Amino acid sequence: MKTVDLTEHSVRDLNQGLHDQAKTIEEPDWEVLNPSGEHNLACGLDADLKVMIKGHAGYYCAGMNQHAEVTVDGNVGPGVAENMMSGAVRVKGNASQSAGATANGGLLVIEGDAGARCGISLKGADIVVQGSVGHMSCFMAQAGRLVVCGDAGEALGDSIYETQIYVKGEVASLGADCIEKEMKPEHTQALQALLQQAGIDEDPAAFKRYGSARQLYNFKVDNVSAY
Amino acid sequence: MCGIVGLYLKDQALETQLGAMFAPMLEAMTERGPDSAGFAIYGDEVPAGSIKVTMRYPDVGYDWPALAATLRSALGCDIDFFQNATVSVFKISCDAAQALTAIAESAPDVLVLSAGRSIEILKEVGLPKAISEQFNLPGMRGSHIIGHTRMATESAVTMAGSHPFSTGEDLCLVHNGSLSNHNRLRLDLQRRGIEFATDNDSEVAAGYLTWRLRSGLGLRKSLEQALVDLDGFFTFAIGTRDGFAVVRDPIACKPAVLAETDDFVAMASEYQALASLPGIANARVWEPEPGHIYIWERGDQMNERLSA
Numbered sequence: 001m002k003t004v005d006l007t008e009h010s011v012r013d014l015n016q017g018l019h020d021q022a023k024t025i026e027e028p029d030w031e032v033l034n035p036s037g038e039h040n041l042a043c044g045l046d047a048d049l050k051v052m053i054k055g056h057a058g059y060y061c062a063g064m065n066q067h068a069e070v071t072v073d074g075n076v077g078p079g080v081a082e083n084m085m086s087g088a089v090r091v092k093g094n095a096s097q098s099a100g101a102t103a104n105g106g107l108l109v110i111e112g113d114a115g116a117r118c119g120i121s122l123k124g125a126d127i128v129v130q131g132s133v134g135h136m137s138c139f140m141a142q143a144g145r146l147v148v149c150g151d152a153g154e155a156l157g158d159s160i161y162e163t164q165i166y167v168k169g170e171v172a173s174l175g176a177d178c179i180e181k182e183m184k185p186e187h188t189q190a191l192q193a194l195l196q197q198a199g200i201d202e203d204p205a206a207f208k209r210y211g212s213a214r215q216l217y218n219f220k221v222d223n224v225s226a227y
Numbered sequence: 228m229c230g231i232v233g234l235y236l237k238d239q240a241l242e243t244q245l246g247a248m249f250a251p252m253l254e255a256m257t258e259r260g261p262d263s264a265g266f267a268i269y270g271d272e273v274p275a276g277s278i279k280v281t282m283r284y285p286d287v288g289y290d291w292p293a294l295a296a297t298l299r300s301a302l303g304c305d306i307d308f309f310q311n312a313t314v315s316v317f318k319i320s321c322d323a324a325q326a327l328t329a330i331a332e333s334a335p336d337v338l339v340l341s342a343g344r345s346i347e348i349l350k351e352v353g354l355p356k357a358i359s360e361q362f363n364l365p366g367m368r369g370s371h372i373i374g375h376t377r378m379a380t381e382s383a384v385t386m387a388g389s390h391p392f393s394t395g396e397d398l399c400l401v402h403n404g405s406l407s408n409h410n411r412l413r414l415d416l417q418r419r420g421i422e423f424a425t426d427n428d429s430e431v432a433a434g435y436l437t438w439r440l441r442s443g444l445g446l447r448k449s450l451e452q453a454l455v456d457l458d459g460f461f462t463f464a465i466g467t468r469d470g471f472a473v474v475r476d477p478i479a480c481k482p483a484v485l486a487e488t489d490d491f492v493a494m495a496s497e498y499q500a501l502a503s504l505p506g507i508a509n510a511r512v513w514e515p516e517p518g519h520i521y522i523w524e525r526g527d528q529m530n531e532r533l534s535a
Binding site: 056078093135 | 508
């Protein structure tokens with residue numbers, strides 16, 4: 001295992017060392033010590049690496065991730081795993097706002113709570129939050145799934161496209177064009193698989209499903225005169 | 228952008244270390260605010276009926292003893308003072324309004340930074356590290372302290388636009404964000420007798436709180452009302468003579484992190500500023516919720532959370 005102590009090395013040293021693995025993986029296991037809330041840790045990875053960050057991370061941790069598995073043993077600042085393409089990011093503590101923003105693929109697991117705008121403009125990744133999410137989560141989310149084992153804040157799924165949302169607890173309010181939908185057997189089954197993949201022990205039958213009413217984003221011929 | 232930081236001690240034994248604990252917090256927020264920096268420190272309280280006035284003159288050779296003598300004869304009361312770089316702290320054993328009037332008349336070119344029984348505000352244009360060193364922040368003692376590193380957006384990089392702002396005795400507010408209704412609010416508050424020294428939006432927030440507190444509403448209720456009346460983006464850290472509060476607007480675009488141990492409560496725009504605190508590895512660290520009010524006060528050290 002390669003250990004990088006950020007009291008001795010810069011974030012740029014760390015990220016360059018990780019990026020250098022993209023050609024040939026010589027060191028698949030990495031451990032980062034004393035992150036001290038630094039921004040942009042383990043960003044833009046593009047290899048089958050395992051990175052363990054021991055402590056709290058700052059903004060945009062594991063952003064643009066591809067293939068790698070990044071775990072944060074602490075909290076993360078805004079924009080964790082933003083625009084992730086594949087791989088997996090796990091936060092053992094809480095995440096600040098805009099967790100998983102615009103993520104295209106891969107799995108983001110937050111074992112604590114996520115702040116406001118979790119999964120904003122989500123484009124295909126899966127996000128599983130063991131705690132609660134803040135307001136405006138899944139705002140304009142296009143594809144992928146958000147699972148919330150706790151509660152969701154105000155305006156959940158505002159202006160949502162085709163992202164699917166599952167919430168076990170209370171939803172403070174639904175945003176424009178977001179509605180509760182029937183939980184069919186295939187949804188329970190898919191949710192079970194996703195929870196299992198995330199390593200979270202919850203009964204999928206306890207969740208409600210939310211998604212787009214498809215009244216806002218579809219072009220309606222009745223409105224043609226308005227254009 | 229701006230960075231804000233605050234540290235409130237629960238363990239009085241740490242009061243001698245307040246400045247040493249806080250200086251790295253302020254410096255860690257340099258990237259968020261390299262234009263100017265300042266802090267309001269609470270402690271070394273004067274007795275009731277006396278007032279402590281912090282004043283600044285750009286020339287360190289300013290004749291403060293002469294000003295003290297002038298004020299002594301004008302007010303006919305005891306005055307102690309000490310100088311710290313460009314700033315002097317006067318302890319005047321008379322009524323606050325009388326003292327401030329006499330200062331304005333005797334030394335109109337001196338800038339009054341704060342007045343109160345406990346508060347001292349020190350601020351300068353420049354990098355946080357330089358300002359911390361200039362005033363020997365690491366050597367300071369006190370019960371609580373809030374600080375600000377400024378990246379100017381709404382008004383010029385000047386001494387007058389530097390934070391923190393104090394518009395009332397022992398009250399201090401630091402702000403990350405921008406207010407959109409500050410012009411109208413300033414006019415309303417001026418009509419109610421609140422005075423403003425600058426065209427800065429954050430000073431309006433401080434003035435608003437001063438007005439609410441003067442009307443006897445109490446810190447908690449005043450902040451609840453602020454959530455209704457202030458329009459814009461804000462994370463505030465607020466100091467009073469015996470209290471510390473943190474509040475974010477309901478949209479919560481501006482960041483904040485809180486940390487609490489048995490010894491202290493700390494607040495910062497980003498976790499980086501908390502990383503140097505002793506015992507932080509085992510602290511409870513969380514993001515304050517939007518539109519919620521967090522208050523710690525002497526004698527009531529429980530975290531009080533009230534929804535807006």
